[in-house]
Amino acid sequence: MRCAGAAPLLGSRPGELDPTDEALLRAHLSTCPACEARQADLLALSGLVQEGLLAEASLRDLSGLADGVMARIPASAWRGAPAGPLGRLLSFLRHHRVLATASALAPALAALALYLYIGRTAGPGPAGLAIEVTSEDLAAIVLETSDGPVILVGEGSDGT
Amino acid sequence: MRGIWMAAWVAVVVLACPPAWAADAPVPVRIRVLQGFRQGTPGLPPGLEDLRAQLSATAYVRWEQAGEVQSAMQPKKPVSVPLPGGESVTVTLVESRPGAATFEVSAPASRTQSRVTVAPGKRIVQQVTPERGGSAWFVTIKAGG
Numbered sequence: 317m318r319c320a321g322a323a324p325l326l327g328s329r330p331g332e333l334d335p336t337d338e339a340l341l342r343a344h345l346s347t348c349p350a351c352e353a354r355q356a357d358l359l360a361l362s363g364l365v366q367e368g369l370l371a372e373a374s375l376r377d378l379s380g381l382a383d384g385v386m387a388r389i390p391a392s393a394w395r396g397a398p399a400g401p402l403g404r405l406l407s408f409l410r411h412h413r414v415l416a417t418a419s420a421l422a423p424a425l426a427a428l429a430l431y432l433y434i435g436r437t438a439g440p441g442p443a444g445l446a447i448e449v450t451s452e453d454l455a456a457i458v459l460e461t462s463d464g465p466v467i468l469v470g471e472g473s474d475g476t
Numbered sequence: 477m478r479g480i481w482m483a484a485w486v487a488v489v490v491l492a493c494p495p496a497w498a499a500d501a502p503v504p505v506r507i508r509v510l511q512g513f514r515q516g517t518p519g520l521p522p523g524l525e526d527l528r529a530q531l532s533a534t535a536y537v538r539w540e541q542a543g544e545v546q547s548a549m550q551p552k553k554p555v556s557v558p559l560p561g562g563e564s565v566t567v568t569l570v571e572s573r574p575g576a577a578t579f580e581v582s583a584p585a586s587r588t589q590s591r592v593t594v595a596p597g598k599r600i601v602q603q604v605t606p607e608r609g610g611s612a613w614f615v616t617i618k619a620g621g
Contacts, residue, residue: 446578452587454606463529464598469586470607 317344322351327358502548503572503619505579507557509543509565510614512536514607527616530601536612559585559613565604567617577619585613596620 317340325333325341333341345352409416447465449456454469510524512531516538520528524539531539545557549569557565563585570578570591578593583604592600596619605613 446593447590448592449588449590451589454586454588456588456590459530459533461530461533463527464594464600465592466530466533467581467588467590467592467600467602468534469588469603 319348319351326355502550503569503577505547505549506618507545507567508541508616511540511542512612512614513538514610557615565615579617
């Protein structure tokens with residue numbers, strides 16, 4: 317093997333080359349000081365990079381990485397994760413959206429209907445108005461007019 | 477889906493709230509004290525023209541206004557309306573709801589108590605003293621000012 321053939325193999329990691337290439341490279345390096353020096357430089361550089369990355373990583377606190385990642389995953393991404401009745405209910409609603417929507421709107425519509433019903437039955441109108449008059453001594457008469465009731469008290473049957 | 481649930485429950489809360497809110501809201505009320513006479517020149521002062529339909533239904537022909545109270549009445553909180561001569565009438569807003577207000581009028585002079593529900597814009601005219609010397613005292617109550 318010559319230097320041109322050995323050059324692509326320089327810097328290879330242990331076990332990365334097939335046995336034949338590795339044997340040829342080892343034989344060439346034993347006879348070529350230049351390629352041997354180049355090989356040494358590449359291995360040293362690879363070691364420095366590896367050590368630098370490890371040092372940089374060791375400066376960081378990654379103990380909460382797993383929890384942080386898990387916390388950022390929305391609950392909706394879990395498939396069947398909540399166990400128990402609540403989980404089954406959520407799963408059911410997720411797969412029956414129309415029914416869930418209808419059940420959610422039902423109380424609102426019922427409240428609206430009740431509100432409108434009460435407003436209609438308790439609203440203004442002669443039938444809905446109530447007048448109660450109590451008098452200990454005097455006779456009381458209620459006259460209904462278009463503008464409202466007139467309540468008169470008096471001893472006579474005419475009310476005034 | 478979560479938005480639909482939220483919207484539904486917000487709708488329930490909003491729809492359920494107005495009656496309770498309206499029940500506690502102060503109601504502007506105008507109370508006037510009138511004296512009616514059986515004798516005299518028939519007619520109404522200009523300030524009482526809005527009462528013509530009700531006052532003309534009585535046997536009193538001449539009218540004078542003696543006092544007026546305007547108040548933002550709270551339910552269950554009585555308002556005392558003084559009458560000339562030291563007597564008074566107590567007016568209480570019993571209940572207020574959309575479309576109707578219920579008043580209670582207590583007139584010790586005539587030992588009369590009334591509870592009347594009227595629509596907004598309608599008016600209560602009530603005689604609060606027995607007739608003496610051809611005249612009697614009245615109060616008019618109008619919700620809504």
